[in-house]
Amino acid sequence: LVPKIFCDALDKSLKRKTQYADYTYNSLNRGKNRAEYNNKQRDEFDSLGNKYTLDSRDVPREEVFNAKVISCGPVENDRFLITIEVVNPSKNKKSIIKRLYDDFFAMQSILLKLFPKEAGRVERYERIIPFVPPAPNKVMTDFNNKNHMEKYRQELDSYIRGMTKMPYRIQKSFPVRRFFIIRNTDMETELSLDRSNSSDSYDDGEDFLDLLSDYEENILPLKIVFDRRPYRMEISDKISFDRLWRKIENFLDLRIVDVYFKDEEGYEIPLLNDIDLTNFIKTRRYHLLLYVE
Numbered sequence: 001l002v003p004k005i006f007c008d009a010l011d012k013s014l015k016r017k018t019q020y021a022d023y024t025y026n027s028l029n030r031g032k033n034r035a036e037y038n039n040k041q042r043d044e045f046d047s048l049g050n051k052y053t054l055d056s057r058d059v060p061r062e063e064v065f066n067a068k069v070i071s072c073g074p075v076e077n078d079r080f081l082i083t084i085e086v087v088n089p090s091k092n093k094k095s096i097i098k099r100l101y102d103d104f105f106a107m108q109s110i111l112l113k114l115f116p117k118e119a120g121r122v123e124r125y126e127r128i129i130p131f132v133p134p135a136p137n138k139v140m141t142d143f144n145n146k147n148h149m150e151k152y153r154q155e156l157d158s159y160i161r162g163m164t165k166m167p168y169r170i171q172k173s174f175p176v177r178r179f180f181i182i183r184n185t186d187m188e189t190e191l192s193l194d195r196s197n198s199s200d201s202y203d204d205g206e207d208f209l210d211l212l213s214d215y216e217e218n219i220l221p222l223k224i225v226f227d228r229r230p231y232r233m234e235i236s237d238k239i240s241f242d243r244l245w246r247k248i249e250n251f252l253d254l255r256i257v258d259v260y261f262k263d264e265e266g267y268e269i270p271l272l273n274d275i276d277l278t279n280f281i282k283t284r285r286y287h288l289l290l291y292v293e
Contacts, residue, residue, distance in 0.1 A: 064090070067164050067180075069157040072136075074143045080136045082156055086180060087191060095188040101135060103179060104159070108132040108264055110175040118170065121267060126275040129170070130162030131284050132264055139287055151286050158282060220285055226252055226292040237285060241277045248292055258293045 065088040072082040080101040087094050111129055112119040120127025133155040140148050170176060182188050218237045223230055233251055235244060249256055260270040261280060271277055
């Protein structure tokens with residue numbers, strides 16, 4: 001006899017995978033046939049009817065911009081303010097914009113609805129939209145802790161940098177343009193690209209450091225929830241999806257049928273491959289939470 005908890009998990013797993021898809025597949029065979037599953041032909045066009053790509057090759061070079069989070073912290077009325085530096089070399093502009101966390105979440109919520117494939121809500125499509133960090137009051141109890149605040153700034157910075165690398169159809173979408181448009185409280189100046197004569201020049205040094213960090217291995221805490229019980233373990237940020245699957249099975253000492261996360265709006269999205277896992281770890285590295293069935 002098959003245990004009831006296993007049958008319930010399988011039913012939920014199958015429902016989750018068909019919630020946004022136009023076909024079904026047996027989650028019991030996913031572990032054995034994952035490579036075949038991930039190699040299925042993708043749709044030719046995205047959710048807006050444009051040619052679908054997984055990278056930023058369709059971003060015109062003249063439209064490329066760079067952004068990074070300079071600082072963040074609480075302000076009056078229980079709000080959280082983030083200061084962002086935006087550099088647009090093609091327009092010779094540099095701006096300092098200030099946004100509330102609510103602005104981040106509003107942009108993200110609209111993007112997830114406008115681009116369900118790019119959000120990973122449609123089968124056969126890995127999520128390419130970066131994860132926005134959870135609300136600060138959900139992950140920090142002490143805003144005076146500089147270490148926690150710096151980690152949170154890094155997560156926001158990773159999200160903003162990820163948005164600058166999105167395909168052009170996402171960059172030109174209304175929520176992104178609305179987020180980056182200059183407001184009365186923002187400051188915009190001319191950008192000098194002459195590095196020898198101006199302190200206001202564009203510095204791409206951190207991009208180089210980002211490349212170096214791709215080769216460094218870090219051990220991160222991972223929280224998994226199984227049968228409504230939380231467990232804690234540690235994983236490498238370079239772990240593969242197959243290794244993570246086996247590691248969880250060994251940790252729980254049982255066979256599992258599904259690993260998934262909940263996106264910003266509570267949708268249950270299954271992890272299917274290395275691309276899903278890498279994106280998940282990169283943008284949620286300090287708040288890794290997975291659900292296992």
